[in-house]
Amino acid sequence: MLTGVAPMPLEFPTKWYGIRCISGRVSGILLEDLGLTGVVSSDAFTFFTELTILSFRNNSISGEVMNFSSNQKMREINLSGNKFQGQISQSLLSLNSLESLQLQENNFTGSIPEFNQPSLKVFNVSNNNLYGEIPKTHTLQQFGSDSYSNNPELRGLPISTVRKLSDTADTNTTSSQPQKSSSKTNTLGTIFLLFDVVGLIAVILLFILYFKKSRKLEKMLKKNDAEKGKEVSSVVEDDDDDEDDLEEVQEEQNKNINRIEVQRKEVAVVEEKGGLIFMEQQATFELDDLLKASAEGLGKGIFGNSYKAMIEGRPAIVVKRLRDLKPLSFEEFIKQLNIISELKHPNLLPLVAHYYSKEEKLLLYKFAEKGNLFNRIHGGRGNKDRIPFRWSARLSVARGVARALEYLHLNRKSQSIVPHGNLKSTNVLLDENDMVLVSDYGLTSLLAVPVAANRLVSYKSPEYQASKKLYKKSDVWSYGCLILELLTGRVQAHSAPPGTNGVDLSSWVHRAVREEWTAEIFDIEISVQRSSTPGMLKLLQIAMGCCDKSPEKRPEMTEVVREVESIKLVESEDEEDLSMDHSLTDESLSTSASGIMGDER
Missing domain, CATH: 1.10.510.10 (Transferase(Phosphotransferase) domain 1)
Known part of the structure; x- marks a missing residue:
């Protein structure tokens, strides 16, 4: 490992593998995927004052993070996929030009320093052993949960994740009109179509009754007076039957209207909940409650990250964020989850609720x-x-x-x-x-x-x-x-x-x-x-x-x-x-x- 710098001939700036130079000074060290082992001393880069890029990605290097106080021009640091341990160096806070810091897949412990450099655009400390709260600095809160995942003792969701869920909920309820408008339009279209069908059936039945009645009146005119009395009596009875038929049609029509009204109310309830749909039980909380809850990362599975959400006054809930799904429309997604929710057995973990938007798909289970x-x-x-x-x-x-x-x-x-x-x-x-x-x-x-x-x-x-x-x-x-x-x-x-x-x-x-x-x-x-x-x-x-x-x-x-x-x-x-x-x-x-x-x- 280099611990100092010697003047380097300008005409041979790339003779050393993975070393970049400017005016004879080392400006970049990129030694990636080489299977390197060993320990890096904390003062290894003290004299590399022109260093802007450092990457040891995917090796087996160990030791604590180096002291970067002398590397004020540093823009990119990538130590991911190694065996570094100990706490993340506080010297990184002094790097005002730092744009990318990737420390994932190591053995770091302790809390995350309060990074707040405006220049920092890439940040990842996932798959370590960090603990404590994620600092509330503006810079760190802008990164998604994937930047912090698989640190079992790390608490809290970054604001960007909360805001993303909240925005998708708002999109579903207000500004995402392509889905909702089409859904409402389809619902109204269905209602009007049902009314048309019921009305048409009623008109056909009335026409049939009128035709039958006219036929009977024609027969009555052809009969003698004695038979007329009997015919009139018969017609009165038939009219009573026809009136009963009309009453049955009207009653069935009223039932259809009631069913449509119930459907409309159910859709309204779902929309009111902002897309958080409960499978069987009554809704005991809303999406806003979930976003405000304290959260604890449970790790990453094949479908995405899972969190334990603790809503005040309620049992803990597991939130599974789905990733890498095949393309599914809202209707297809709901159909599959309805099938899953109908599977009920004492030894199956029941699905409590789910959430669907273009950006986020969540499943909620009992903890x-x-x-x-x-x-x-x-x-x-x-x-x-x-x-x-x-x-x-x-x-x-x-x-x-x-x-x-x-x-x-x-x-x-x-x-x-x-x-x-x-x-x-x-x-x-x-x-x-x-x-x-x-x-x-x-x-x-x-x-x-x-x-x-x-x-x-x-x-x-x-x-x-x-x-x-x-x-x-x-x-x-x-x-x-x-x-x-x-x-x-x-x-x-x-x-x-x-x-x-x-x-x-x-x-x-x-x-x-x-x-x-x-x-x-x-x-x-x-x-x-x-x-x-x-x-x-x-x-x-x-x-x-x-x-x-x-x-x-x-x-x-x-x-x-x-x-x-x-x-x-x-x-x-x-x-x-x-x-x-x-x-x-x-x-x-x-x-x-x-x-x-x-x-x-």
Whole structure:
């Protein structure tokens, strides 16, 4: 690493790779994507007073951010994609010409300095370990939430995000007349058309009645006087019947008018709420309440960033901001979400409300107090404060997920070949009562195939990798992989969060059986529960059957539920350490091992 500067021949200003020079002085250092390692000292650029651009993007450089007090001409700094740690240097606040600062994807801690340089147009500190409130300076508040995402302890939404949501709400209710005007025009057109149809039907019925009456009067004139009396009597009765028919027509017309009026009122309510549409329950808050709520970033998923919004006096809500959706009109979007909202099961996380505009699409869900299954399995390992995840709780998860998936597979309202499509441990949640809630179901229909193929779990299945085809039983494969993660305590490769390494658990279990180190299959937190071993073995066999490479040989979810439900939970849980007991390998697994090996291909 350069720590000083020597006079450089003007005729050879580009001899050094990645170094830019002006009048023999270093003005730019661009060393990107080179796999560089090592530590940069804090005073490394003290003598580079002409330095305007510095980029170490996508290397493995570590150390704390350098002192830039001597680099007053600095305009661009890009340290993203490295291993820098510690706090963000306060010396950056003195750079009045700074236009771009990119520090994302490092290990920075502490709070964000109060940057307020008017020149700063690009700013990103996402994917670090920063904490505290986002400073309220004008400069920092102009950047969107993506500049701050994936800092779990960082609080508050930047004003630009709040303003953007507010503006889109105003656009929906006032100035975005192309959508609303056309919607109102279509509604009025429908009303007038219904009136025309009802009126036309009434005229036709009156004409028919008049024609019948005239025919009867003609018959009356041809009859004799004696019969006339009877005819008159008959006509009076017929007239009474005709009047009844007219009354029925009028009553039906009134009903149609009432229905139209109700529809008009419902549309007015939606418009009044500024586009925040609640699925079933009465609206308990409005978009303005959501924008004013304190927010906490929960991370970035395949559909976009999620936030925990805490509205005063109400339960917490999760706001999921959707990104990279396929082109959908308002009507198509609403149709898909209505289908999702009609899927109701105790083990499915219900959709509370949604919001649609050209710029923003939001989904609102109930907040699950105890987080997701991935964190429950893998979080806090080696920490004395971790609560062991025992067999009874894991079996409860396996049952809950199986029931939810069975419901989705049997429900005819599902519009997708794969009813869930993205089943993984981060999409299985636990509420305050440890109730299992499966999330992100039904959303595959919102994504274009190229995006889905790159992000969704079902597209990692053996059948899609081999033939680019999906089946309903691709979900069954995902369930089997989830159960293997639940049993082994190891991270599944195809569903691992960004930055986390995993293994192909199906292949790993087969290898463990083949090489006879099966005692290491089960997570240590459950392997110590000797009395529960038969249940663990049965669940392992079920999981391996679900992971069969051939979709036709995988069981239906109804069969999976039946098998999982049949596993008996032993009341007394023996927690004796089995780390030195090889009976698990030699005897307990002998039958199961042969069954698992029989499924291997």
